[in-house]
Amino acid sequence: MTDLAEGVLNGSRRALARLLTKVENERAAVQADLATLFKQTGNAWIIGITGAPGTGKSTLVNAMAKAYRQQNKTVAILAIDPTSPFSGGAILGDRIRMRDLSGDTGVFIRSMATRGSLGGLSRSARDAIRVMDAAGFDVVLVETVGAGQSEIDIVRTAQTTLVVEAPGLGDDVQAIKAGILEIADILVVNKADRPGSTNTLRALKTMLDLGHPASRMQMMAHHGDFLHVEHSTTTHENFWLPPVVQTVASAEMADSGVPELLEAINTHREYLETAHISTQLEQQRIQIELYDLLQSALMHQFLETLPETMIRDLVEQVQQREIDPHQAVRQLLRRTENVTEV
């Protein structure tokens, strides 16, 4: 076992921090560490927190972590912020809202930039979450970028997904558009002390009454294909209807509604476990991850076999309207077929 993996398992915060950096920077170099740690994962409950910017996600995460600490549960937080597409840099500012947690060794906060990944999660997020899980935290809170309409990644990673709304941020049609009803296991109306909060609450409840969200399982679809779903688990009596929880998370005032939120998360966990959906969902998550990894590995492998100029030439041909992009890709594929025939 490497020093870092051993350090993580022994509770060294420095080793944990270092390994998380390596997960982001040197994927090839951490394969052995990840393989070692993987055996120790599966104990943490992974909670995704998503929602539009300004709904108070970071402050809510801070309040949730405090509440979990009161239950003596240890908490790791992965706070993800966007990478600037122009400079490749990022400002990771979620810690500003999490100062209450400082000085508590039962909490570990890590900020991460998306680094060009589009789904609201960083490409390294899955591995980072696993490292935190292996480090022995009871709960991992994953706060996404909150880009609004591209938050599917979190559903494919977390066991319970919270969608955070706030009063006054668009009407109920926004909610349908963003697909949040399908994403959410629990809907949170944060800033519930603000005017308009009851309207938001009512709108969300109405939307839920209008139709059950399509099966959460079907949201796990990959590349437009639906993965196989056992029907027995999605019958009406077995259906999870996302509850709507009102919260006030605040740096200045006392939080409210947070214990109720934790209770709702617990109920969701019990539902998944007693209905044996947990296992199935995990299988789907693993399958999707394997597809993702395979996709990038194949792409990488494929590009390595290409002569450097080939892509550039094809780009030029497409630009000159000599061939279309589909023809270009067919040419690329034909080329490798020839290579394997040789």
Added chain:
Amino acid sequence: MTGRKIRILIAKPGLDGHDRGAKVIARALRDTGFEVVYTGLRQTPQMIAEAALQEDVDVVGLSILSGAHMTLVPVIREAMNASELEDVPIIIGGIIPDDDRPKLEAFGVRGIFGPGTDTEAIATHIRALVSSQDESPNLEGTA
């Protein structure tokens, strides 16, 4: 390690509430491609050391305008060392009298930038600092 992302913590220790400078620097460093962990105002030395540890930053940048640098910097350095962060350099931005500069450097401060410093010069300095750090990985892999 070529082309790896530089991570820097920008923190404002002490009690003064002027964070404009820190924000300008955070933004400028983002625009040159750094990942900037921004923790905001009124950070205690322990909070800074803790954030630097958890975020595994390459450099800690402190913005100090209150004149309390001679008090704050040694305590922060000590708190960082206590967290096994001896190898993480501190740089300072703010109003620092010339007389204090050598003293701060003696505390291990690896860059002092006054008002009006070109942000590109700061970025260049940090890059050089980090690459010299990478070449002497004496604490690599410490658990």
